[in-house]
Amino acid sequence: MKKVAVIWSSPNKDGLTASAGKRFVEGLTSAGAEVEEIHLNSRKLEHCRACGNGWGSCKKSGVCVIQDDFAEIYKTLAEADGIVWISAVYWSDMTEAFKVFFDRLRRCDATKNHFLAEKRCVLVACAGGTGRGTLECLTQLERGLTHMGMRVYDRISVVRYNKDYILPVLEKAGETYANTLETGFDMYY
Numbered sequence: 283m284k285k286v287a288v289i290w291s292s293p294n295k296d297g298l299t300a301s302a303g304k305r306f307v308e309g310l311t312s313a314g315a316e317v318e319e320i321h322l323n324s325r326k327l328e329h330c331r332a333c334g335n336g337w338g339s340c341k342k343s344g345v346c347v348i349q350d351d352f353a354e355i356y357k358t359l360a361e362a363d364g365i366v367w368i369s370a371v372y373w374s375d376m377t378e379a380f381k382v383f384f385d386r387l388r389r390c391d392a393t394k395n396h397f398l399a400e401k402r403c404v405l406v407a408c409a410g411g412t413g414r415g416t417l418e419c420l421t422q423l424e425r426g427l428t429h430m431g432m433r434v435y436d437r438i439s440v441v442r443y444n445k446d447y448i449l450p451v452l453e454k455a456g457e458t459y460a461n462t463l464e465t466g467f468d469m470y471y
């Protein structure tokens with residue numbers, strides 16, 4: 283059985299982003315995956331201090347000096363076979379909670395540990411306002427994942443106008459992704 287981490291961020295536990303995550307998880311579990319959900323806004327996460335005049339001690343140690351929930355979440359991601367990244371769209375970008383976590387993750391993983399390299403991921407951006415900015419948000423997420431050597435299997439844009447047909451698609455996507463984690467990916471970058 284494959285382990286999938288679903289990491290998501292919106293302060294709203296009952297909104298569009300939460301619904302997207304819920305439907306994806308339903309698809310994953312229906313295909314037999316073991317799912318670990320991480321709601322970033324509920325966790326204690328400080329921003330990167332850019333210690334050591336910029337590059338930080340994490341470049342040598344692979345460990346962040348800040349004592350909060352970062353290390354535990356990083357371990358969950360490192361142990362997962364697949365990762366689903368779901369963010370609400372703020373200012374055509376990922377949420378602040380995501381940015382804070384992502385900055386520290388990238389430093390530890392891209393410069394030293396490489397625990398996340400080669401993982402196949404799914405990206406979901408949820409824009410509940412005008413619907414503008416999902417593509418920029420997905421691009422920003424992918425940029426960070428690429429620095430860490432991860433690969434993007436799919437990029438899904440959710441807006442309030444497409445939710446009636448995209449939420450069922452997310453469920454199907456979860457099922458397909460879980461099955462593909464079992465059988466192997468036929469993709470190149």
Ligand SMILES: Cc1cc2nc3c(=O)[nH]c(=O)nc-3n(C[C@H](O)[C@H](O)[C@H](O)COP(=O)(O)O)c2cc1C
Pocket residue numbers: 292293294296297298299300370371372373374375408409410411412413414415
């Ligand atoms: C600070 C802020 C910036 C936002 N920027 C955008 C945006 O660029 N495009 C958009 O469609 N919606 C935007 N929104 C709306 C969020 O995307 C919306 O709240 C999103 O659907 C999250 O939904 P949820 O709270 O239901 O999870 C913004 C909301 C906030 C609070």
